[in-house]
Amino acid sequence: xxxxxxxxxxxxxxxxxxxxxxxxxxxxxxxxxxxxxxxxxxxxxxxxxxxxxxxxxxxxxxxxxxxxxxxxxxxxxxxxxxxxxxxxxxxxxxxxxxxxxxxxxxxxxxxxxxxxx
Amino acid sequence: xxxxxxxxxxxxxxxxxxxxxxxxxxxxxxxxxxxxxxxxxxxxxxxxxxxxxxxxxxxxxxxxxxxxxxxxxxxxxxxxxxxxxxxxxxxxxxxxxxxxxxxxxxxxxxxx
Numbered sequence: 001x002x003x004x005x006x007x008x009x010x011x012x013x014x015x016x017x018x019x020x021x022x023x024x025x026x027x028x029x030x031x032x033x034x035x036x037x038x039x040x041x042x043x044x045x046x047x048x049x050x051x052x053x054x055x056x057x058x059x060x061x062x063x064x065x066x067x068x069x070x071x072x073x074x075x076x077x078x079x080x081x082x083x084x085x086x087x088x089x090x091x092x093x094x095x096x097x098x099x100x101x102x103x104x105x106x107x108x109x110x111x112x113x114x115x116x117x
Numbered sequence: 118x119x120x121x122x123x124x125x126x127x128x129x130x131x132x133x134x135x136x137x138x139x140x141x142x143x144x145x146x147x148x149x150x151x152x153x154x155x156x157x158x159x160x161x162x163x164x165x166x167x168x169x170x171x172x173x174x175x176x177x178x179x180x181x182x183x184x185x186x187x188x189x190x191x192x193x194x195x196x197x198x199x200x201x202x203x204x205x206x207x208x209x210x211x212x213x214x215x216x217x218x219x220x221x222x223x224x225x226x227x228x229x
Contacts, residue, residue, distance in 0.1 A: 046217070
């Protein structure tokens, strides 16, 4: 099956610093990648949709200047949390779409747990 | 995308079939039913999807009612490793850019 790799899996940073999370599709090309955030005991919330070579589309309430998304190639998207604060501590998960048959399937990375001190 | 309703939790004995229901009474003709699961502290895992015919793969079976207003995910022989949150999602498919909207899902606990 399609594999999505996310790195790092866990990061701790000081308040005010920036953190970059990478999402790679290892064995397929992904024209669209998605970034989600999940707080403890809650469901996944979509943050943004990223298309290769174009600007990301952010969901309502997500600050685009704080969560910078770059999708420079068909296999790599990055999420940078700028000037992170403790309230940004969360589980960040990416997914990528591989067109397959009559429907399409999102394949997810293992997630990145961010802790901001 | 149509809204789905799932029970908040279910228990299943190890080795028995787990039947997870999902209601999607407002589903439209071009919306598929997708099932994902999320094991604790991991990213969601795709299980299966279908439009109107029943589907089966190596992980599970998906039974969709004739009127498409509800469906059931069946794990034929549940194991302890199947303990997870199971999400039923309906959405239009085909373009690759259609987002998934996750609800609360069903917490399935498989017990020995």
